[in-house]
Amino acid sequence: MSTRPRHWLRLDSSVFWVLVGTIALIVLSFWSLDLQLARVLSLESLARMGKFFGELLSPNLEPVFLSKLLRASLETLAMSAVGTLLATIFGLLLAVPASRSYAGDPARWRFLTRLVLNALRAIPELVWAALLLISAGLGPFAGTLALALHTTGVLGRLFAESIENAPQNAAVALRVQGVGEGRVFLYATLPTVCPQLMSYALYRWENNIRAAAVLGVVGGGGLGQMLSFHMGLFQMQETSSILAAMILLVILVDTLSYFARRLLSR
Amino acid sequence: MRLIPMARFKDPSLRDPAWSRRVFWFVVACVILWPALVSTEFRPWVFFEAQNLKVTTHFLAEFFPPALNPEFLELVAREAWRTVAIATAGTFLALLFAIPLTLLSTTVLSVSSLSGRMRALPFVVRQLIRWLLILLRSVPELIWALVFVRVVGLGPAAGVLAIALTYAGMLGKVYGEILESGEREPATALLRNGAGRIQTFFFSVLPGNATELTSYTIYRWECAIRASTVLGFVGAGGLGQQMDNSMRMFNGSEVATMLIVFILLVGLADLLSTWMRRALQ
Numbered sequence: 001m002s003t004r005p006r007h008w009l010r011l012d013s014s015v016f017w018v019l020v021g022t023i024a025l026i027v028l029s030f031w032s033l034d035l036q037l038a039r040v041l042s043l044e045s046l047a048r049m050g051k052f053f054g055e056l057l058s059p060n061l062e063p064v065f066l067s068k069l070l071r072a073s074l075e076t077l078a079m080s081a082v083g084t085l086l087a088t089i090f091g092l093l094l095a096v097p098a099s100r101s102y103a104g105d106p107a108r109w110r111f112l113t114r115l116v117l118n119a120l121r122a123i124p125e126l127v128w129a130a131l132l133l134i135s136a137g138l139g140p141f142a143g144t145l146a147l148a149l150h151t152t153g154v155l156g157r158l159f160a161e162s163i164e165n166a167p168q169n170a171a172v173a174l175r176v177q178g179v180g181e182g183r184v185f186l187y188a189t190l191p192t193v194c195p196q197l198m199s200y201a202l203y204r205w206e207n208n209i210r211a212a213a214v215l216g217v218v219g220g221g222g223l224g225q226m227l228s229f230h231m232g233l234f235q236m237q238e239t240s241s242i243l244a245a246m247i248l249l250v251i252l253v254d255t256l257s258y259f260a261r262r263l264l265s266r
Numbered sequence: 267m268r269l270i271p272m273a274r275f276k277d278p279s280l281r282d283p284a285w286s287r288r289v290f291w292f293v294v295a296c297v298i299l300w301p302a303l304v305s306t307e308f309r310p311w312v313f314f315e316a317q318n319l320k321v322t323t324h325f326l327a328e329f330f331p332p333a334l335n336p337e338f339l340e341l342v343a344r345e346a347w348r349t350v351a352i353a354t355a356g357t358f359l360a361l362l363f364a365i366p367l368t369l370l371s372t373t374v375l376s377v378s379s380l381s382g383r384m385r386a387l388p389f390v391v392r393q394l395i396r397w398l399l400i401l402l403r404s405v406p407e408l409i410w411a412l413v414f415v416r417v418v419g420l421g422p423a424a425g426v427l428a429i430a431l432t433y434a435g436m437l438g439k440v441y442g443e444i445l446e447s448g449e450r451e452p453a454t455a456l457l458r459n460g461a462g463r464i465q466t467f468f469f470s471v472l473p474g475n476a477t478e479l480t481s482y483t484i485y486r487w488e489c490a491i492r493a494s495t496v497l498g499f500v501g502a503g504g505l506g507q508q509m510d511n512s513m514r515m516f517n518g519s520e521v522a523t524m525l526i527v528f529i530l531l532v533g534l535a536d537l538l539s540t541w542m543r544r545a546l547q
Contacts, residue, residue, distance in 0.1 A: 030351075052417050127495075127496065135325075137312060144306045247401070
């Protein structure tokens with residue numbers, strides 16, 4: 001390494017090529033998409049947008065509708081909670097075969113379970129929900145299972161990592177006494193990693209509340225389903241209340257988790 | 267395992283001291299969980315109702331073999347590129363929105379706060395922009411897309427605008443945090459010596475944080491690709507829209523192909539983003 005920093009504008013600098021590639025990608029994207037930005041940003045369309053957002057300013061605040069909204073919000077919360085709980089259980093069940101718990105552990109199922117976990121994780125909740133609608137029908141159940149499937153992939157992977165990286169002291173102490181692997185896991189490894197697993201699960205729950213609000217758009221229940229229903233009928237007052245409820249829910253969850261984390265890290 | 271005689275449970279030294287507490291919390295958990303299960307209409311047996319079972323097995327049986335005829339593959343390739351293009355264009359627009367909002371809202375470039383507290387007007391302006399950023403990112407991109415499909419019509423423009431707005435909120439917030447957590451002394455020194463705010467930004471704040479800012483932007487681009495695959499489900503173009511069509515027609519083999527492309531695309535974006543971030547280090 002020379003003492004003077006190399007200039008980044010050189011053909012053999014990786015920064016230069018990343019920059020060229022990025023600019024090419026951006027130009028190609030705009031060119032191939034044919035966004036008709038002129039039409040989107042035309043006065044007529046801006047006026048339409050203004051009218052649309054103007055209509056959103058008069059929410060429907062009738063008690064009957066608000067109680068329906070509250071029920072949908074609770075349904076969203078319930079979906080995220082049940083989905084996360086199921087994912088924690090199945091994630092833990094899959095994390096055990098997906099981890100190599102000690103040096104020399106044959107871990108025969110490690111590759112296969114990791115493949116399953118990756119596939120579960122790679123498919124977004126929304127696609128899972130759309131797929132599950134076919135076999136479970138419209139409603140919150142499909143949404144809950146969709147959350148559970150995707151989150152199982154995410155949590156299973158994280159759980160397996162923390163099981164592999166867990167401090168081995170307690171497990172070794174049991175293992176040299178001749179205790180079987182199942183009981184070593186239950187009495188040594190699991191208690192060691194439990195706080196970390198809980199914090200992962202809570203973090204995913206926070207994510208899932210946001211995801212659950214959206215899932216309904218494809219028919220998976222909760223606030224999203226109500227939103228797509230009323231928006232489809234151009235009932236702007238109802239739409240406006242639902243959007244407000246969604247934003248409130250997200251901000252509430254963010255604030256709560258912020259304070260919870262501050263409390264925990266103190 | 268050998269059977270444990272019941273007498274051992276009677277022995278007080280072997281009794282679980284936390285037993286009653288465990289039972290109590292278990293019951294509490296069940297009481298909380300029950301209404302949640304009712305509310306989510308948790309009925310796993312619907313999967314095994316004859317009609318649903320027939321539809322599902324028929325649909326799943328079609329997954330193999332995946333659709334591989336050339337016309338369809340060409341269509342999927344075109345839609346996959348559109349997905350990437352929507353994500354890229356959206357992230358780029360988000361960047362254009364986020365930069366001025368960050369410059370206006372960051373406290374690093376505040377002149378009045380050099381001597382004691384920030385003055386009232388700049389404080390209010392910064393706070394308002396922060397609230398705007400919170401509002402932008404509190405609405406999920408899918409909801410923005412749903413709104414924009416109504417306003418600008420079906421097609422990629424709605425997807426691009428949706429990603430642009432949500433990600434402007436996220437980028438603006440995180441850029442602000444990065445700038446404020448970096449070293450402030452060089453910027454303060456420049457400002458105290460009479461440098462303008464733009465000068466201070468280009469000669470001290472930006473060079474000091476450039477790596478972190480780019481790395482976060484690339485990470486967001488990766489997230490945008492994940493998001494834009496899904497935006498199609500509400501009609502905003504790309505792979506999602508095609509997948510929605512195939513699902514409505516219960517065409518299992520087409521869905522299988524697209525799921526594979528989906529996984530490959532997300533994996534590729536992941537690899538590319540990791541590689542780019544490493545190249546910039």
